Amino acid sequence: MSVYVAEEFSPEEADVLRRYFTNLYGPVFALVNLPEVVKGALFARYSRSPKSLRRLFLDEFVGELDISGDDSIDATIGLRRAEELYDKVFFEYGDDSVAQLGGVHLACEQASNLLTKVLEWGRLMAYLEQSTRYISYDARIGGRYRFYRPPEVLQSSLGTRYVGDMDRIFDTYAELLPIVIDDIKERIPKDPSDSDFVYRQAIRAKAFDSIRGLLPASSLSNVGIYGTGQGYEMLLLRMRAHPLP
Structure with missing residues (x-):
């Protein structure tokens, strides 16, 4: 089966992540309790990094933030409270306009290219997808190349092939x-005015762009999504009606 490869975090890392991510080990999660500019910068960096969003946050953003006042926050508890409030307003009072007022930054990791196209179909949301122009796909996750393994295919006579x-x-x-x-x-050749880092990154980007046509539609990617509750509602309805499982 195509199993999501969850990351491992130290107790200290998990303590920090729990304040800003709605879950620590699943492939779909939201960012909370962070300034909008930080969320935007994190997503922008996300599209050009091979790291997961949570690892990227730990490695490149935590050190630049003052998180001392967030010690008592647990985003997973906050999520449940928000869901209870939304249920009360939406179901008890029938006020669906509340779905237009709140926005959420959501990450979907290790999604196939087919799934990313389904996720990115709606026009009421904003998307940033991991770019094959800037990220090498020769690395493995959990010892396996980054492609989707449909259970129905693996269980068929064509699975091994x-x-x-x-x-x-x-x-x-x-x-x-x-x-x-x-x-x-x-x-x-390298221009004398370019630093080694800039030249190396430019060369690698050109190389990635030259051979990315080899990558199949089953290649896995990470996608960052921003949208309102109404946008996510339309996304879920569209996905439920989609022919793909």
């Missing part, structure tokens, strides 16, 4: 990447 073919595609990607990088370096 499917995994083998996908592995070979990603093997080819991994083999071509250093070759393409070296070729681009030969054709585009």
Whole structure:
């Protein structure tokens, strides 16, 4: 089966994450208790990083924030309270306009390219997807390449062939990447005014862009979504009616 590979966090890391993320180990979670500018910056960095959103927050953002006043916050408890309030307003009073007033930053991780297109179909929301132009897909998660493994395919007579073919595609990607990088370096020498970091990043981006056409639709990606309650309601209705499981 295609199983979500959950990250492991130290007790100290989990204590910090619990204040700002609605869950610590699932593939779908919301950001809370953070300034909007921080959420926006985090999502912007998210689209060009191979890290999960929670790991990215720990590695690159926590050190820049004053979190000393948030020690007593538990976002998972806050989420339950918010759900209770929403249920009361929406179901008891029938006021669906409340769905237009609140916005949520939501992360969906390890989603196939097919799923990302379903998620990003609505026009009432904003999206940032992990970019194949800036991220290498030769890395593995949990020892496996980053592609979706449909249970119905794996359990069929084509399961072994499917995994083998996908592995070979990603093997080819991994083999071509250093070759393409070296070729681009030969054709585009470093400008003396560029730093080593800038030159290296530019070369890698060109290489990623050159070979990303190899990546299949089953490739996994991370998606950041921002929308109102009404936008998420429409998203869920659209997904329930979609032919894909």
